[in-house]
Amino acid sequence: MANLHDVPLQTLLEAFLFATDRPLTLDELMGLIPEDRIPERTVMLETLDAIRQDYKDRESPIELVQVASGYRLQIAAFMGDWVARLFEERTQRYSRALLETLAIIAYRQPVTRGDIEAIRGVSASGNIVRTLLDRDWIQAVGHKEVPGRPVLYATTPEFLDYFSLQSLEQLPPLTGFNLSLESLHGVTAEKKETGESSTDA
Amino acid sequence: MANLHDVPLQTLLEAFLFATDRPLTLDELMGLIPEDRIPERTVMLETLDAIRQDYKDRESPIELVQVASGYRLQIAAFMGDWVARLFEERTQRYSRALLETLAIIAYRQPVTRGDIEAIRGVSASGNIVRTLLDRDWIQAVGHKEVPGRPVLYATTPEFLDYFSLQSLEQLPPLTGFNLSLESLHGVTAEKKETGESSTDA
C-alpha cells in the first residue's frame, strides 16, 4: 500500500470520487481523509477546482460536477451522445394492436383515431399513434371537418422507404377476401355519418 | 454533440470504458466507433496502450487492465488498499466450502456435483453450487453421459474477471501434497518447520 502521505490530495480525492457510486459532499470527502492530514476547507475547494480544471484542460471524457447531494464524476456532456451507443435498448416487438393501426392507416388513409377505433372495434390507444408518429411512419395531414375536428393521419415517405416501396400502390393487395376495401369505408362512413348527423339539419 | 471526428480516439475509448461497469472487448470497443472511423486493430491496441501509459505517467488513481472479458478501468493498485479500507463493507468473505468447491470446478472442469462431493468427501454441495451459479461464476455446460445424466459445471469469464485473470492458465498452479501448509484452520496457528520430513512409522 502506498503511504497515504505520499499521495497528493488531488489524487486522493479523485480516487474517492471514482470509487463511490454516489455524490460525496465536502464533509464526506474530508471524513475519508486520514485525520492527521485533513486540510482546510479552502484547500479542499481549491483541490476540487483543480480536478475540475484538469479534466477540462485535458479534454477528458469525464467531468467533475456539483449536484444537490455533492460532488460526482460523470461522463462529460460533450461525450454523452457518443456514449449513448452503449445504452441503446432494443425495445420489444410491436404489438398486434400497433400493426393493425399501422395497416389501417396505410390502407385507409387519411383516417382519424375514431375511424381506426371503428374499424378495429377497440379503442385506439394514443400511445400507439404516438409511437407511429415518433417512428416517422405516420403524420398528421389535416383535420376532419366534423365536430371536434379530429386529426387525420396518413403514412409518410419514410414509411414507404422503410418497406422499400415507391408508392402506396405497391402495398400488397388485400386479396382472398370477399370483403373489399369498400367495407372499410362502410364502417368509417357510418362513423362519419353519425358525426355529420349532428350538423345536418 | 461534439463532432465525433474532432474527438481523439483515445478520448472516445476512455469514455466507453468509463461509462460501462463491465469489461469491454476489443471487438465491442470497435463496434462502438462510428463505421467511417473504425481504426485498424493495431491502432486500437496502440491507443489502449497509450491510455494505460498515460494513467501511469500522470500517477492517476485509476488504471487500465485486461481481464477475461476485456478491458476495464479500475482503481489503481497503489490506491486499492485505501479504498478497501473505506469501503470495507463491500468486501465479501467466502467460506472454505465455497472456495474448495470453486477450486475443484476451476481446476477440474467440467465436473459434476458427484465429482465435487467425491473429492471433498462431503455430500452437501447443492447450496454452494447454487450460490456459485447465482454469482455467475460457474455455469452448466452439459450433461455427463452416465446414468442420471448429471449436469457438468464449468467456470465463466465473470469468475476470471472477479479475480482479475485473463484465462484459466493464470490460476495459481495446483501444488502437490505439502506438509508445511499451515492454512488448515484459523484456530491452529501451528507452525511446522519440518516440511518434507518423513517420519518413519
Add this chain to the structure above:
Amino acid sequence: MTENPTAGSSIKVNGASFEQMPPDLYIPPDALEVFLDRFEGPLDLLLYLIRRENIDILDIPVAEITRQYMSYIDMMQTMSLELAAEYLLMAAILAEIKSRMLLPRVVKPGEANEEDPRAELVRRLQEYEQFRQAAHAIELLPRMDREHHLLHIDTSSIPSRKIPPEIALDAVLDAMKGVMQRLERLKHHRIFQEPLSVRERMVEILQKLGAGRSLNYRTLFSAGEGRRGAVVALLAILELCRDAMINIDIDEAEGQILVSPRRQTE
C-alpha cells in the same frame, strides 16, 4: 516438539467431562465446538491429525490415527454436533483398513504385490489436500472489492436511446387481413350490408346532377380522393344506374361518358 497446536490461546480446560479429549487439545467447550465445526469433512479432519502428528502421509500409522479420529468423533457426538454421515463412513473405512493391516500380507510368487490397504485413502487425502491448497490460493488472489475496485462514473445524464423493433411488410398485411376478417364476421350480424360510403356518394352525385344537367363522369371523381375514393364513386354510379336513378350515355363524337339524371316522365 511440544508446541500446542492451538498456540496463542492460553485458555485451559477445567471440566472433567473431557477426559477422552486428546491430551494436546486444551480448549473450553464452546471454543471446542467452534473448532470441531470448522472441519470441512472427514478428509479435512484426517489431514489435520496427520499434520498435527507430523506424519508421513505415505506411511500413515493407521491404528494410531484411527484411535485419534474416533476420539474426535466421540467428542463431536458428546457435544451433539450434527455429525454428517460421511464421518461415520470414514470411521468404518479406517476400521477396515486397520483390520487388513493386521493380516499378514501374502505375496504369492509371480503375482504383483498386493496393494497397500491404505493406498486408496492416501490417494483421496492427497487429492483433497491439493484442492484445499488451491482454495487457499484462490482466496489469496486479488479480487474485486478487496484489492480491486471498480470505478463508478455517473451515466444518468446519458440519453438512453431505444432501438425500435423491425417489422416486415407481411406483418402489416397480416394485421390488415386480421382486421378485415373480424369486420366480416361482424358484418354478418348487421341488418343492412350496404356500404354507407357508397350510399353517401350516391346522394352526393344526385345532388350534383340535381339541376338536370348532364355531366362528364370524370367530374364525379375528384383528383385528391385517391384510388379508394374513385372506387367508391364508381360503385355509386353503377348503383345509381342499376337503381335506375341515372342514365349513362356514351358520346362517341366527344369520346366521353355522360351521366344525367333520369327523368320521372321516362
